[in-house]
C-alpha cells in the first residue's frame with residue numbers, strides 16, 4: 001500500500017512540474033498568446049513596375065510574432081515618349097512613328113524591311129540606281145554532237161538571264177559510227193575513238 005501511495009505521489013509531483021514548466025512558457029515558445037499586434041511602418045516588399053502592381057507590407061514588432069499585413073501598390077504605368085518614323089528604302093529598313101517607355105523596354109516600334117530595288121530597264125524605278133548585272137556560273141549547255149547550242153547564266157541581283165551560243169561537242173566514235181547520234185564519222189588518223197572537242201568557246 002505504501003508503494004502505491006508513493007507511485008501516485010510521484011505522478012502528482014511530475015504533473016505539477018510539467019504544469020509549472022508550461023506556464024513559464026518553455027513548452028509553448030513558438031506560440032505566443034494572443035495580443036494586440038504592434039504594427040510597424042509600411043514598407044515596399046515588391047516594387048511596382050510600369051505594368052504590374054507591387055506589394056507593401058507591415059509586420060508585428062512583438063518578439064516571436066509572425067503576423068503581417070500586405071496591400072498592393074498600383075502599377076506606375078509607362079512613361080511614354082514619341083519617336084519619329086524613318087521611311088524604308090530599297091536598301092535600308094524603316095519604321096513608323098512609335099512610342100517607347102523611358103522606364104522599361106515597352107515599345108510600339110515595328111521594323112519595316114527594305115524593299116529591294118525594283119528594276120525597269122536596268123534602272124531602279126524607286127531610287128534610280130542603275131543595275132549592273134552580276135552573273136553566276138554558266139549552266140544548261142544545249143550543244144550536241146550534231147549541232148551547236150546555247151548556255152545560260154543568271155544575274156544574282158535580278159531576274160535577267162543571259163545566253164550565248166556554244167559549239168557542237170565531239171562525236172563519240174566507235175567503229176566509224178557515233179554512239180550518240182549514230183552518224184558515220186571519219187576516223188582520225190591517230191586512231192582515237194574520241195574526236196577531241198574544239199577549243200573552249202570564248203565567252
Ligand SMILES: [Zn+2]
Pocket residue numbers: 035036037038060061062065066067
Ligand atoms: Zn503580433
Ligand SMILES: [Zn+2]
Pocket residue numbers: 050051077078079101102103104105106
Ligand atoms: Zn514602362
Ligand SMILES: [Zn+2]
Pocket residue numbers: 090116117118124125126127128129
Ligand atoms: Zn532602288
Ligand SMILES: [Zn+2]
Pocket residue numbers: 131132133134155156157158159160
Ligand atoms: Zn541583274
Ligand SMILES: [Zn+2]
Pocket residue numbers: 145146170171172178179180181182183
Ligand atoms: Zn554524234
